[in-house]
Every structure is written in structure tokens, then in C-alpha cells.
Amino acid sequence: MKIAVVGVGYVGLVSGVCLAEVGHEVICVDLDAAKIEQLNQNNVPIYEPGLSAMVATNRAAGNLHFTTNLAQALLGADAAFIAVGTPSREGDGHADLSYVYAAAQNIAEHASGPLVIINKSTVPVGTGDKVQEIAETSRPDMDFHIVSNPEFLREGAAIKDFMEPDRIVIGVESDQAKSIMAEIYAPFEQKGFPTLYVNRRTSELTKYAANSFLALKLAYINEVAELCEVVGADIKGVSKGIGLDPRIGEKFLNAGPGYGGSCFPKDTLALVRTAQDHDRPLRLIEMIVSINEYRKRAMSRKIAQMCEDEVNGKTIAILGLTFKPNTDDMREAPAISIIQGLQDMGANIRAYDPKGMDNAKHHLSNITYCDSALSCVENTDALVIVTEWDEFRDLPFAELKKKMRKPVLVDLRNLYDGKTPKAHGFDYQCVGRPLETVINDV
Structure with a gap:
């Protein structure tokens, strides 16, 4: 499948590289041109054991690409992951969702066809509903399916956690979304790693409940x-x-x-x-x-x-x-x-x-x-x-x-x-x- 990953921070980079490792064509997008330039020279801006080697291997194989051009990344894509930061909002401690909402807006505006938008960022319950509203308002002519797919990666062991997950949690609201997600994670399900399909709000809360x-x-x-x-x-x-x-x-x-x-x-x-x-x-x-x-x-x-x-x-x-x-x-x-x-x-x-x-x-x-x-x-x-x-x-x-x-x-x-x-x-x-x-x- 062709997959776009929006946000090349810790979660986005590890997720994108690992999805490329199992055979998907992955294009990672970020506004930071200097970071993209680094990655296109196989220079990884974060320290995570094994990540640099996987970036180089998958770029050489043609499975992994890095760009600042979102429209190019979404051209013909089956799915787009949102993997931007959700820091604590200054003043009240709520999750700052401005980056998530901006990413959803940009993805909708640049989508070339029907698209499954997958929220990999850690977000409060109900965020998927707002992302759905943003996408549909921006492009009422387009068919969007919004999914929650939280990450459970431990820094320092993130590659192993992604490639050998103790569980994959997927929150879906449509059969179309479930079908796409099943195809994305087929390499993992075939190896027997457990996949849990729930509704979107349940998935969103599961991440927070687990970490707490x-x-x-x-x-x-x-x-x-x-x-x-x-x-x-x-x-x-x-x-x-x-x-x-x-x-x-x-x-x-x-x-x-x-x-x-x-x-x-x-x-x-x-x-x-x-x-x-x-x-x-x-x-x-x-x-x-x-x-x-x-x-x-x-x-x-x-x-x-x-x-x-x-x-x-x-x-x-x-x-x-x-x-x-x-x-x-x-x-x-x-x-x-x-x-x-x-x-x-x-x-x-x-x-x-x-x-x-x-x-x-x-x-x-x-x-x-x-x-x-x-x-x-x-x-x-x-x-x-x-x-x-x-x-x-x-x-x-x-x-x-x-x-x-x-x-x-x-x-x-x-x-x-x-x-x-x-x-x-x-x-x-x-x-x-x-x-x-x-x-x-x-």
C-alpha cells in the first residue's frame, strides 16, 4: 500500500520506517525542511537504537521517502497517518491539539482521492470526531474515514515494540476503514500479534488509560x-x-x-x-x-x-x-x-x-x-x-x-x-x- 505519514518526529519516523520495513511504500512529510534534508542523507535527527540502519536500508530499497511536499505524498495514497506532537497546553495542562487539527486540514485539502486518515498521535477522547468534521467541512466532495491507532512505543526499544507489538489497537467507525487497516497491519496479524478493533473513542481512551x-x-x-x-x-x-x-x-x-x-x-x-x-x-x-x-x-x-x-x-x-x-x-x-x-x-x-x-x-x-x-x-x-x-x-x-x-x-x-x-x-x-x-x- 502507499502510505503517507505526516509529522516526522519520534512517533512518525519510527512508524514510517517500520511500515516501510514490512513492504509498504511510505512517504514521510514534515514542514521542517532541514530535518527532511538530513533524512534524505540518511542522517537521523533522534537517537533510537537501530533506526539509522533501517532508514538507510529502506531508502535504498525504494520503500521509504522523505519530503516537505504534502500533495506529492498524498498522490495515490491509500492512507495518511497523523503523527504530530500533542504537548501539554500551557496554562491548563490540556493536550494541545492545534498540530493535529492543522494536519487534518492540510491532508483534506491536498487529498487526491478517498482516504483513510489515521490518528497516531496521542489525543483525548473525541478528537477523531473533530478531525472528521474538519476533513468533511474542508472537502465535502471527498470520502474520508477517520481512524484512531495509538502507538505504544517505548523510547530505546521502539523498533522492537512496533515490529513485535504486544497489541495493536485500532478504533474504526466503518467497514471501509477496517478493511484498509487490516491490509496495513496484515504482516503483523499473519505473525500472530493480537489486533483489537474497537470504536474510535474506546481506542483514544485506551492509550491514556494504559499510560496512566x-x-x-x-x-x-x-x-x-x-x-x-x-x-x-x-x-x-x-x-x-x-x-x-x-x-x-x-x-x-x-x-x-x-x-x-x-x-x-x-x-x-x-x-x-x-x-x-x-x-x-x-x-x-x-x-x-x-x-x-x-x-x-x-x-x-x-x-x-x-x-x-x-x-x-x-x-x-x-x-x-x-x-x-x-x-x-x-x-x-x-x-x-x-x-x-x-x-x-x-x-x-x-x-x-x-x-x-x-x-x-x-x-x-x-x-x-x-x-x-x-x-x-x-x-x-x-x-x-x-x-x-x-x-x-x-x-x-x-x-x-x-x-x-x-x-x-x-x-x-x-x-x-x-x-x-x-x-x-x-x-x-x-x-x-x-x-x-x-x-x-x-
Whole structure:
């Protein structure tokens, strides 16, 4: 099939490349000419493992194209995906749908024939109805079918998530739309990956409900971690003990400095606002949003405690800036709140991240960026692990100690059992694990 993808951000690029990989002819469209120029030279503007190679392979095979010309992309197309951003609207937290509506308008105006318009962006319930209205008002002579097809991609594992999905959710309102969607996803259904056809509003709500539930698990385990620290329990054991229950599951039960990223913060807030607008407030989700914001800021105070409650004038080394490993995404990263909190207390910050430092410069200022973990700790008073990159799991503590003014390690991701840093003379603290538990790990 010929498919247009409008919006070449994270979701649009990964989706377009993967659809080309399974044999569709895909044309990705974006207003950003510089980005399109990059992609036409096989230079991928985001970091996602395996994506660059797939772009080059599919461009060489003739399955994948990039352009700023929407009319060209839609010429003879069977379907058009909307994959533009839906950030939180400034002021009230609602999803900003202006990009979605603009994309729908432009697609309708440039459509060359009957078209299935598929919303891949994360949008509140009822957005598909508005997209239908926009398309039909713009081109009453044209036959449009609007579909909701939310993405469930994890940054750092997006290609695997698309190519081997745990489910494909499709919201349709017509047999014609269902037929087109079945053809698009036939390569996946043939491999046995489950496809769920529902109505459009159900599909739209499913995305928000899924992300909010995962955020709930993270907020919950972080709350339990706080209790563990004062009652002498070990959050790792608690997480494993409850996660082995198949009704709960082991994923998203790792205590840490709070969740961030492009999805959970904005999606939980958007769901809260949607529920409030319909006079059905989701008190649990409202509390999750509050807990997480408090959690991120509280981590700076935890670090200060390890520095004898005085960080003014001290230098802190931060390892990991992105909200998770294997991405360069800094959106709502816990590191932002942590670093700003430390700076508010007068600390100087040195930082290192394998992929995120260029993006971090757009969110943080007055930081010394370093090219390695070793250079980062030079003449510092404490070392803090914020993001669990693999290279931070085997740090050379003997060398680190020689470079630091004070051997203090705050492990906000529980990467270590405590024995190794303590053996090298480090004062060590992690999350949800009393010191005696950490040192005498069983």
C-alpha cells in the first residue's frame, strides 16, 4: 500500500520506517525542511537504537521517502497517518491539539482521492470526531474515514515494540476503514500479534488509560520505597515479592527518582483534565501527578542530606540526564528538577550523559558538561546516578575516588548492592533500601 505519514518526529519516523520495513511504500512529510534534508542523507535527527540502519536500508530499497511536499505524498495514497506532537497546553495542562487539527486540514485539502486518515498521535477522547468534521467541512466532495491507532512505543526499544507489538489497537467507525487497516497491519496479524478493533473513542481512551496505569505503578512503588527506608525493609525484595504475582507483574516496579519523558507526564495530566471536563474526576490520577512532581524535587534534598545538608558552594557530579537510557530525550526528565533543586541550594553541577547532553543544553543552564564519567567527577563533593545507562553499572570506583574531593555516591537507580562502593570507601545511599540492608545484601 502507499502510505503517507505526516509529522516526522519520534512517533512518525519510527512508524514510517517500520511500515516501510514490512513492504509498504511510505512517504514521510514534515514542514521542517532541514530535518527532511538530513533524512534524505540518511542522517537521523533522534537517537533510537537501530533506526539509522533501517532508514538507510529502506531508502535504498525504494520503500521509504522523505519530503516537505504534502500533495506529492498524498498522490495515490491509500492512507495518511497523523503523527504530530500533542504537548501539554500551557496554562491548563490540556493536550494541545492545534498540530493535529492543522494536519487534518492540510491532508483534506491536498487529498487526491478517498482516504483513510489515521490518528497516531496521542489525543483525548473525541478528537477523531473533530478531525472528521474538519476533513468533511474542508472537502465535502471527498470520502474520508477517520481512524484512531495509538502507538505504544517505548523510547530505546521502539523498533522492537512496533515490529513485535504486544497489541495493536485500532478504533474504526466503518467497514471501509477496517478493511484498509487490516491490509496495513496484515504482516503483523499473519505473525500472530493480537489486533483489537474497537470504536474510535474506546481506542483514544485506551492509550491514556494504559499510560496512566503504568505511571500509577511507578508512583506507587516510589511511595513504598519511602516507607521502606524508615521501617528497615528493602524495596528490591518488596518489588520482587509483589511483582511475581501475575495479577501485578514485575514491570514498572523499580523505585527511582520519578517518571519523566514525552508520554507519562503529559498523558496523565491530559487524562485528568478530560475527566474534570466531563465531571468525572479521576482522583487517583490527580494524586499520581502530584506525587511524581514532589518526588523529582525531593531527590535534590536527598542528595543534600548526603552532603551534610549543605551543598552551597559544593560541586555535584550528575551521571545521566535523559529520562531513561537508550534515548536522547530530555522531556520532563527527573534530572532537570534534581539539578535545578541543587542549583537553587547553591551547588555547582558537572554532568555527563552518553547521548543527551546536546538536548540537555536546551533545558538546563550553568552546567559543566563532561565527556566521560571519570572527567565528570573531577574535584566533586558527591556523585549522583540519575539515569541507568549500562555504562554506569560498572564504574571504576578506585579511580573515581582519587578524582573526587569527597567519596559520596547517591544511587537513585539502585544499580549497586552497596558492597562495592563501600569497599572502596564511598559513603553510599540508594532508594528504598536501609544502609544495613544495602551493605549486608542477601
